[in-house]
Amino acid sequence: MNNQAQHQVLFVDDDGDFLKTVGDLFGTLSGGSWQIHLAPTTDRALEILKEVSVDLVVVDIKMPVLDGVQFVGMLQRRYPKMKRAMLTAFADEEKRTASLASGADLFIEKPRTPDGLKSVFAMLGELLQWESRDGFQGVLRRVGLSDVIQMECLARNSSILEIYNQHVIGRVYIEDGQLIHAAGGDLTGEQALQKLLSLPGGSFELAQFEAPPKQTLSGPWEFLLMEAARVRDEMAANGAAAGLEVDPQTLSAPADTSASRLEETLICFSSGELLYEAQCADVAARAGWLQSVVDQAGQLGGILPLGNFERLELALPGGRAVALARGGRLVFVRVSHTLGDA
């Protein structure tokens, strides 16, 4: 037993080599401040948890018998104050959502390089530094704000998502599962939401819902998140080229003079059962087309292993459209550009 250890950290993974690597490396990196426990099975992990008051458990998703997601769910019920992180060799949206829903505080892709392991060590160290507060907390890295917003909306919750570093820099208001207001810096509405979701780092916390000073967001939350994802990708591309970044203190960024008008929206189950529709001329045809997009994505993914299909973006004359499939639902949104955009 290391008397200098400030934190008890348990790693659960059936990969013995990986356990040995993190045991050696993280022990060294922590300078002895972490007492590291290694468990090749969930049974062994439970034995250790009976003997030691563990501060942080890090679980591999792919475990025999009881998989990591189920195991973390069980740990959340038995040890609610213990911090929980999940590791996976192949991160995708489905695993991330399942991990967060099961109670993981952090979702991390397994690193393949020594530098990657050091990054994981830093992230886990950050997680260990979190102070216990009421409500939900997270770190904006692998665990995205979008994930939290999706879960709140799907659960039809009412809450305020506060994004901060040293000070609160933005708020997203969710009422009965709908995004109703976003504010950050001088921005409000969609621009604020898009900028907040583009932040490269920071922390967030879900606070109790209070009515916002005004309502600046409307329409399906799926569309708002998809549009934010598109803007984030564009900002990342443009920022990489021009050295532009969002200032996380002020959310300042070049003014966006373009505006979009929602022309068509369809949300349905994969079976074609309609969930939401607005201005869709032929619902059955559009649902069929969405299913064909999913089929074609599967065929493309079969040719080249690029991971899970996320969305199809279409540049149309005078507008754009996005199609995506997630959680058994198909979504299509088409917008037209109305101002300042060629």
Added chain:
Amino acid sequence: MNDLASKWIADRSALPGMIGCGVSEPGGNCLCQSANELICPSGKLEQILHQIVGAKTRLAADGVSPLWQTWVFAHGKIRSATRPDGWIMVAVVNEEPAGAKTLDTLTTEFLALAPGN
């Protein structure tokens, strides 16, 4: 495949984030250039190109005729763009931001190119 198209595509394989790209002329002939034959052999790029041409036909049948389309996957993106003269470009990049920039650069260049001349 004419010299202009061949040279254009050969010069693009080293762009940031690039996995591979290819062009198809209206007659169906195509030329593909992989940035790394181990990761993405040219043969697979041709398969993707043919798949995209088929998808474009189905999109058109449904009244959707995009200037370009991007299939976004967890670890990469596939962009296709169609010129009014029928030439089609396909580019595959990794998920890094530089790859997204490469797609936009390639698309702009391709739409301004005159490979049929």
